[in-house]
Amino acid sequence: xxxxxxxxxxxxxxxxxxxxxxxxxxxxxxxxxxxxxxxxxxxxxxxxxxxxxxxxxxxxxxxxxxxxxxxxxxxxxxxxxxxxxxxxxxxxxxxxxxxxxxxxxxxxxxxxxxxxxxxxxxxxxxxxxxx
Amino acid sequence: xxxxxxxxxxxxxxxxxxxxxxxxxxxxxxxxxxxxxxxxxxxxxxxxxxxxxxxxxxxxxxxxxxxxxxxxxxxxxxxxxxxxxxxxxxxxxxxxxxxxxxxxxxxxxxxxxxxxxxxxxxxxxxxxxxxxxxxxxxxxxxxxxxxxxxxxxxxxxxxxxxxxxxxxxxxxxxxxxxx
Numbered sequence: 001x002x003x004x005x006x007x008x009x010x011x012x013x014x015x016x017x018x019x020x021x022x023x024x025x026x027x028x029x030x031x032x033x034x035x036x037x038x039x040x041x042x043x044x045x046x047x048x049x050x051x052x053x054x055x056x057x058x059x060x061x062x063x064x065x066x067x068x069x070x071x072x073x074x075x076x077x078x079x080x081x082x083x084x085x086x087x088x089x090x091x092x093x094x095x096x097x098x099x100x101x102x103x104x105x106x107x108x109x110x111x112x113x114x115x116x117x118x119x120x121x122x123x124x125x126x127x128x129x130x131x
Numbered sequence: 132x133x134x135x136x137x138x139x140x141x142x143x144x145x146x147x148x149x150x151x152x153x154x155x156x157x158x159x160x161x162x163x164x165x166x167x168x169x170x171x172x173x174x175x176x177x178x179x180x181x182x183x184x185x186x187x188x189x190x191x192x193x194x195x196x197x198x199x200x201x202x203x204x205x206x207x208x209x210x211x212x213x214x215x216x217x218x219x220x221x222x223x224x225x226x227x228x229x230x231x232x233x234x235x236x237x238x239x240x241x242x243x244x245x246x247x248x249x250x251x252x253x254x255x256x257x258x259x260x261x262x263x264x265x266x267x268x269x270x271x272x273x274x275x276x277x278x279x280x281x282x283x284x285x286x287x288x289x290x291x292x293x294x295x296x297x298x299x300x301x302x303x304x305x306x307x308x309x310x
Binding site for chain 2 (some may be wrong): 017019021023024027028030053054079080
């Protein structure tokens with residue numbers, strides 16, 4: 001198993017419509033898309049519309065702004081993206097664990113293996129709760 | 132742990148328009164609105180329903196009970212509700228029918244069970260819908276555009292009170308067990 005085989009493009013991160021809570025929070029606040037767009041630093045509502053419909057994934061700074069505005073962590077604000085990411089991570093960690101099994105067993109590799117196993121266990125638990 | 136709670140979708144139909152309301156069981160409103168469909172084009176409705184079903188993935192759909200003796204919907208609206216029910220069943224969404232007259236009685240516990248008082252009760256439960264409250268109408272005036280939205284919200288509101296989601300869950304488990 002070669003680590004070079006992994007590529008980010010292999011896993012489709014963004015299906016057409018990823019659920020998020022932007023619209024719900026925006027409407028509960030009584031803001032328009034243009035107003036929220038202004039908060040994010042845009043002149044129009046295009047970006048907010050794309051984010052609300054789940055057609056685009058938010059940038060890191062946008063996720064932080066949403067957290068500060070609506071007091072909701074990105075993992076809860078964008079549950080579908082969160083679950084897709086955990087699934088992708090789980091898929092990528094599995095061959096990595098095999099890779100370290102094939103390597104010469106040192107204290108260092110065993111520590112990595114133990115940590116990988118713990119993370120994968122947690123990820124499996126998270127994905128089992130998905131609707 | 133981020134587990135997205137299953138949401139409930141309420142739909143009410145009137146002449147030329149459809150009101151919808153999406154609610155999480157904790158009482159958080161996800162989406163609401165009124166969609167006009169002039170000339171009764173079913174494609175407009177199908178497009179909206181497809182978006183609601185795919186994006187929110189509701190577990191339960193609440194519609195008006197057209198078979199109830201007090202139902203006063205026209206034949207066209209009854210047909211529309213049946214079509215919506217069919218579309219939801221295809222997507223494996225549990226459909227629950229509630230009578231509008233009984234919903235009004237549940238919502239207007241101390242007042243006269245009419246649409247205005249039911250709308251006020253919904254407005255007090257969900258403050259974001261207060262802006263959509265229709266003004267008191269005269270006898271010669273037609274129903275306000277927003278009434279259909281408040282009707283959908285009333286269905287959803289009453290479903291959480293009656294804990295329909297959990298009842299349906301149990302019913303499904305029993306069905307699976309019997310099969």
